Amino acid sequence: MTQESRAPGRRxxxxxxxxxSLRALQLAVDAGADAVYLGLKDATNARNFAGLNFDAAQxxxxxxxxHARGASVLMALNTxxxxxxxxxxxxxxxxxxxxxxxxxxxxxxxxxxxxRDQHPQLRLHLSVQASATSVDAIExxxxxxxxxxxxxxxxxxxxxxxxxxxxxxxxxEVFGFGSLCVMVEGRCALSSYVTGQSPNTxxxxxxxxxxRWQDTPAGVEARLNGVLIDRYAPNEPRGYPTLCKGRxxxxxxxxxxxxxxTSLNTLAILPxxxxxxxxxxxxxxxxxxxxxxxxxxxxxxxxxxxxxAHDARFSVQPAWQATLARLxxxxxxxxxxxxxxxx
Amino acid sequence: MTPHQVxxxxxxxxxxxxxxxxxxxxxxxxxxxxxxxxPADTVVLxxxxxxxxxxxxxxxxxxLARDLAAEGKEVVLATQTLIESAADLRLVQxxxxxxxxxxxxxxxxxxxxLAGAGPFVLGPHINIYxxxxxxxHAALGASRWVAPVELSxxxxxxxxxxxxxxxxxxxxxxxxxxxxxxxxxLAFSARCFTARHHRLSKDECEFRCLQDADGLLLSSxxxxxxxxxxxxxxxxxxxxxxxxxxxxxxxxxxxxxxxxPAATGFDAVIRHFDSVINHAASAADALxxxxxxxxxxxxxxxFAHRRPGxxxxxx
Numbered sequence: 001m002t003q004e005s006r007a008p009g010r011r012x013x014x015x016x017x018x019x020x021s022l023r024a025l026q027l028a029v030d031a032g033a034d035a036v037y038l039g040l041k042d043a044t045n046a047r048n049f050a051g052l053n054f055d056a057a058q059x060x061x062x063x064x065x066x067h068a069r070g071a072s073v074l075m076a077l078n079t080x081x082x083x084x085x086x087x088x089x090x091x092x093x094x095x096x097x098x099x100x101x102x103x104x105x106x107x108x109x110x111x112x113x114x115x116r117d118q119h120p121q122l123r124l125h126l127s128v129q130a131s132a133t134s135v136d137a138i139e140x141x142x143x144x145x146x147x148x149x150x151x152x153x154x155x156x157x158x159x160x161x162x163x164x165x166x167x168x169x170x171x172x173e174v175f176g177f178g179s180l181c182v183m184v185e186g187r188c189a190l191s192s193y194v195t196g197q198s199p200n201t202x203x204x205x206x207x208x209x210x211x212r213w214q215d216t217p218a219g220v221e222a223r224l225n226g227v228l229i230d231r232y233a234p235n236e237p238r239g240y241p242t243l244c245k246g247r248x249x250x251x252x253x254x255x256x257x258x259x260x261x262t263s264l265n266t267l268a269i270l271p272x273x274x275x276x277x278x279x280x281x282x283x284x285x286x287x288x289x290x291x292x293x294x295x296x297x298x299x300x301x302x303x304x305x306x307x308x309a310h311d312a313r314f315s316v317q318p319a320w321q322a323t324l325a326r327l328x329x330x331x332x333x334x335x336x337x338x339x340x341x342x343x
Numbered sequence: 344m345t346p347h348q349v350x351x352x353x354x355x356x357x358x359x360x361x362x363x364x365x366x367x368x369x370x371x372x373x374x375x376x377x378x379x380x381x382p383a384d385t386v387v388l389x390x391x392x393x394x395x396x397x398x399x400x401x402x403x404x405x406x407l408a409r410d411l412a413a414e415g416k417e418v419v420l421a422t423q424t425l426i427e428s429a430a431d432l433r434l435v436q437x438x439x440x441x442x443x444x445x446x447x448x449x450x451x452x453x454x455x456x457l458a459g460a461g462p463f464v465l466g467p468h469i470n471i472y473x474x475x476x477x478x479x480h481a482a483l484g485a486s487r488w489v490a491p492v493e494l495s496x497x498x499x500x501x502x503x504x505x506x507x508x509x510x511x512x513x514x515x516x517x518x519x520x521x522x523x524x525x526x527x528x529l530a531f532s533a534r535c536f537t538a539r540h541h542r543l544s545k546d547e548c549e550f551r552c553l554q555d556a557d558g559l560l561l562s563s564x565x566x567x568x569x570x571x572x573x574x575x576x577x578x579x580x581x582x583x584x585x586x587x588x589x590x591x592x593x594x595x596x597x598x599x600x601x602x603x604p605a606a607t608g609f610d611a612v613i614r615h616f617d618s619v620i621n622h623a624a625s626a627a628d629a630l631x632x633x634x635x636x637x638x639x640x641x642x643x644x645x646f647a648h649r650r651p652g653x654x655x656x657x658x
Contacts, residue, residue, distance in 0.1 A: 080472035110475035137451035155533035193652035
């Protein structure tokens with residue numbers, strides 16, 4: 001750590017919202033997103049799901065729509081280029097530049113090197129998939145690839161976020177709302193262990209192609225490439241069998257041994273995040289519906305505006321929480337690592 | 344098949360990976376005393392999983408490193424994989440700034456300190472999935488690369504082929520090392536799953552992981568051994584074993600094999616690998632012996648063949 005500490009920010013953080021489709025992008029921008037992030041219809045981004053994402057024409061329309069309303073467009077290129085053929089990643093970079101994306105969200109040094117060499121003016125954001133959890137890790141990417149923003153993995157406490165934000169000139173973006181990975185992003189090969197495909201290699205986790213639902217006398221079983229991830233009694237709510245969210249047996253006790261299905265909601269600590277100098281707050285969920293994106297964006301727009309107002313007296317409005325709780329599909333909401341309930 | 348003498352150029356070096364479990368101090372010291380006598384070439388020392396595990400502190404590791412070096416082993420000091428606190432970062436810096444032993448980078452924080460400061464090792468959790476990514480890291484001064492555990496042999500052959508290796512800052516070819524034996528480290532978390540299992544908080548975990556010499560088995564509801572909880576790390580229950588892949592490993596440019604310490608029979612595992620990989624002993628016999636030694640979960644080699652990691656196929 002060679003840098004002097006910086007004074008905490010107090011600037012209004014940017015609201016960064018997910019766009020899995022052009023419709024979601026339009027609704028997010030109309031609902032007050034400062035930036036939207038999107039990916040192409042291939043393995044170059046970490047939400048490589050069927051029916052999701054953008055082709056080139058849609059990116060062009062999306063950029064036009066966002067720019068017309070003063071919002072920026074960030075393109076997620078946050079998987080790792082395939083050893084057999086890196087060209088889809090390079091083409092995606094060229095596409096992003098030619099279509100006017102305002103920044104790329106990147107994780108792979110192969111991708112960053114191409115940007116550095118071919119598009120030195122392109123703004124780069126370090127993806128959460130790069131697993132940079134410390135000031136020194138962020139500085140590594142800044143020194144070599146001139147990244148201007150880093151998205152922090154969802155593993156740091158509030159005070160650790162503050163420490164990072166104070167000690168780097170790179171803008172810090174944190175997750176505010178959405179699904180929660182219990183594992184460090186970019187450091188999880190559980191999905192490829194079971195299915196051969198992982199976030200790093202294919203932009204997917206526990207892919208639908210590997211999922212089988214079976215009705216059995218013992219209950220409804222959810223299997224991932226044959227491995228029993230969960231078994232539900234007739235009246236139990238069923239979740240998607242993301243493999244870390246299954247129920248397993250450890251020393252004779254069946255339980256959510258890794259993670260219960262929960263979702264992240266940091267509305268309650270928004271003033272603290274702003275005080276720490278966080279530059280942007282990210283909403284997870286490119287795989288969610290346009291209506292979901294619109295409603296979440298509206299709540300967070302209002303909350304950030306209120307928390308950032310001069311002499312703000314921030315309080316979480318019951319209507320905001322009610323909307324977010326409904327959208328979280330009945331899952332328990334948590335502050336994730338920020339307050340470390342498990343500490 | 345006639346056994347043939349392997350030439351020096353073909354020899355594959357054996358690296359003993361860092362102990363990933365929380366073993367008591369005396370167990371660690373006895374383990375490394377055994378390693379000193381083994382045919383292993385290189386030993387990676389240090390705590391890479393959890394900062395709370397301090398049966399040995401940095402000075403203890405350095406002492407052990409000197410002892411092993413005196414026995415003729417190459418010693419590498421590894422840095423922690425998940426850096427969270429300022430104290431974690433200071434330890435990375437202390438390790439990077441000593442010059443008696445080569446360092447294995449656990450994350451980009453370590454890379455920031457090691458870049459340009461002489462040869463170092465790119466650890467298995469540095470995300471290098473393509474040749475241009477390896478080229479970027481070689482330019483920092485790396486001399487050796489431990490491939491991510493989920494990469495296949497065909498990918499390794501494309502990234503760093505024996506006929507056209509990536510070269511480091513001084514023109515030296517980068518050596519490829521592959522995780523060839525052990526329960527595979529698959530994921531890291533800020534949360535401790537061992538503490539969670541015991542209904543304890545992470546900061547008051549009572550170091551329960553000391554009781555799990557090979558980690559804590561996690562099975563599916565129908566009792567299929569699936570994963571292993573090792574504190575903040577999640578591993579495969581199956582033991583990855585590439586002992587039968589000697590020719591394919593060489594063809595893919597692998598010049599080092601990482602053997603990840605296990606609580607039982609590990610000295611025998613090292614000897615089997617040395618005999619089969621470097622002295623043309625029968626892989627089938629060795630596999631049979633190793634299968635009897637490994638903890639629950641059996642053997643796997645799927646990752647090497649671009650298959651789901653938990654699968655096994657005969658080479």
